[in-house]
Amino acid sequence: MLLFAFLFSFLLDNNPLPKADSVLIIKQINISGNQKTKESIILRELDFGTGDTILKSEIDKKLDLTRRKLNNTNLFNSVELKTVEVAKNQISIDIKLMEQWYILGYPVFQIVDRNYAEWWQRGASLSRTTYGIDLLHGNFRGRAERINLRLETGFTQRLELGYRIPYINKAQKTGAGFSVTYIANKNLAFKSLNDTLYYFKNFEEILRKRLSAAIYLRKRYGFYDTHTLELRYNNNSIADTISNLNPNYFLDNRTTQRYFQLSYYFNYDFRDNVAYPLRGNRYELLLNKSGLLPNDDINQLELTAAYSLYKPISKKIYYGLYLKGKVSFPERQPFINTRGLGYFGDLVRGYELYVVDGSSFLLARNNLKFQLINSKIHLKFLKIKQFNTIPIGIYPNIFMDYGYVQNNFATENKSKLANRLIYGGGFGLDFVTYYNMVIRFSYVLNDKKERNFVFGIGREF
CATH class of the missing domain: 2.40.160.50 (membrane protein fhac: a member of the omp85/tpsb transporter family)
Structure with missing residues (x-):
């Protein structure tokens, strides 16, 4: 039992849980500009979803990868993503699109x-x-x-x-x-x-x-x-x-x-x-x-x-x-x-x-x-x-x-x-x-x- 407790504490020390202040919860995803394109097509390309928890250090990378994928659908002339703080450690993500002429x-x-x-x-x-x-x-x-x-x-x-x-x-x-x-x-x-x-x-x-x-x-x-x-x-x-x-x-x-x-x-x-x-x-x-x-x-x-x-x-x-x-x-x-x-x-x-x-x-x-x-x-x-x-x-x-x-x-x-x-x-x-x-x-x-x-x-x- 002592050996198990030692190993468990060792794993915790080497894989520490993220601190509460270092994570963000996505409360809402707002999509605008998609006059023709169904939301399901857009949501398929996202690296995140409503209710997901993301490290603050990774949010910019997630947004950049999502922007890349939406651009590569060849459905949009421009793609803009930004985060809006709605409460402590809680954000909404706004996705603004300009559709191509289809x-x-x-x-x-x-x-x-x-x-x-x-x-x-x-x-x-x-x-x-x-x-x-x-x-x-x-x-x-x-x-x-x-x-x-x-x-x-x-x-x-x-x-x-x-x-x-x-x-x-x-x-x-x-x-x-x-x-x-x-x-x-x-x-x-x-x-x-x-x-x-x-x-x-x-x-x-x-x-x-x-x-x-x-x-x-x-x-x-x-x-x-x-x-x-x-x-x-x-x-x-x-x-x-x-x-x-x-x-x-x-x-x-x-x-x-x-x-x-x-x-x-x-x-x-x-x-x-x-x-x-x-x-x-x-x-x-x-x-x-x-x-x-x-x-x-x-x-x-x-x-x-x-x-x-x-x-x-x-x-x-x-x-x-x-x-x-x-x-x-x-x-x-x-x-x-x-x-x-x-x-x-x-x-x-x-x-x-x-x-x-x-x-x-x-x-x-x-x-x-x-x-x-x-x-x-x-x-x-x-x-x-x-x-x-x-x-x-x-x-x-x-x-x-x-x-x-x-x-x-x-x-x-x-x-x-x-x-x-x-x-x-x-x-x-x-x-x-x-x-x-x-x-x-x-x-x-x-x-x-x-x-x-x-x-x-x-x-x-």
């Missing part, structure tokens, strides 16, 4: 090349653009549901319909969605040679048709992790002209490719801003199996993993690191399904004009940036509150990237960049503004001693 119908005009540098090299022709309209409701019924209809013509004809509901159960942990996409091309990249895409056009004939339909379930156990399971059906076809130009487009001189696809995607996202992060980290894992049935036209397995780190070095200097790797099997793959570096934003900066095909790759990107301006401009003459406050951020930066692509058939397409280390770097200027828009101007060079100016619109890696 119903958008805006014209689409974009290049079809992988980036503006490639588009410019190919003559900056308007024939290499698509145009149309994108109709979006980003907060349908106030439940963060998303409905999207996209109509495009020009270089590519596209019809796309998508729907997403973040939560289908009372626990607000399970979501679902579906999408249907039809795409037709009369101008098509049919092969890569010397690490460059080659195109063929025929305005009298559709060269490729793609139809895909997908349904998915998404599970969110905590605040920062999501698990997505998706089932997709793909039906692709090409004209005889394309199969003659490249018998490996679908392999074996095929003109059709039909298959089911099952994928699992894990995402842990602890970044302060999903569009342009300065702090936090992110883990991603994708396992994708193309070809589920015996009669499917493809049998391919792909594993992709990525890690991002964003860290302040000083008050206004920030470092960013992005690592990504992919392995896929078998090594012999259809051209349309072989994606190394140069596609979907996976590129070594300085190699914007190239593609490096292969079944597996590694990519490392480094960025060091300085926060020159972080401010807001208020347009008093504009009465629509969702648009009359413009956040402005300007970040000069320097960067350095490395990449490696494995391709056991590199001699077939005369690749000089596969199976060796490639690297590039440069410096640039990033402009960050509202609705998650990031505009970049960069001067880049690579290990081939090639230099170029690059313009881009998109998110941070």
Whole structure:
């Protein structure tokens, strides 16, 4: 008994209970500004609830994490949190929101090349653009549901319909969605040679048709992790002209490719801003199996993993690191399904004009940036509150990237960049503004001693 009493007192000494004056009790949470958004969607993102007890030393951290999560829902232009003392050691938390404009119908005009540098090299022709309209409701019924209809013509004809509901159960942990996409091309990249895409056009004939339909379930156990399971059906076809130009487009001189696809995607996202992060980290894992049935036209397995780190070095200097790797099997793959570096934003900066095909790759990107301006401009003459406050951020930066692509058939397409280390770097200027828009101007060079100016619109890696 004496031994037990001694151990109990020892544990108390090393894990002292918090003093009464060091804790706060949350008596009330007041939310304002959510004219459309349901309170349940907002409360799901809070690190605290009514009646919770919080250490005074942790309250600022809790508020900052909550502000971060509410911002990253992409439902609000601004989020403000503050505490109000209502009695001794008792507080209320006021959450003031400014909602975004959720119903958008805006014209689409974009290049079809992988980036503006490639588009410019190919003559900056308007024939290499698509145009149309994108109709979006980003907060349908106030439940963060998303409905999207996209109509495009020009270089590519596209019809796309998508729907997403973040939560289908009372626990607000399970979501679902579906999408249907039809795409037709009369101008098509049919092969890569010397690490460059080659195109063929025929305005009298559709060269490729793609139809895909997908349904998915998404599970969110905590605040920062999501698990997505998706089932997709793909039906692709090409004209005889394309199969003659490249018998490996679908392999074996095929003109059709039909298959089911099952994928699992894990995402842990602890970044302060999903569009342009300065702090936090992110883990991603994708396992994708193309070809589920015996009669499917493809049998391919792909594993992709990525890690991002964003860290302040000083008050206004920030470092960013992005690592990504992919392995896929078998090594012999259809051209349309072989994606190394140069596609979907996976590129070594300085190699914007190239593609490096292969079944597996590694990519490392480094960025060091300085926060020159972080401010807001208020347009008093504009009465629509969702648009009359413009956040402005300007970040000069320097960067350095490395990449490696494995391709056991590199001699077939005369690749000089596969199976060796490639690297590039440069410096640039990033402009960050509202609705998650990031505009970049960069001067880049690579290990081939090639230099170029690059313009881009998109998110941070």
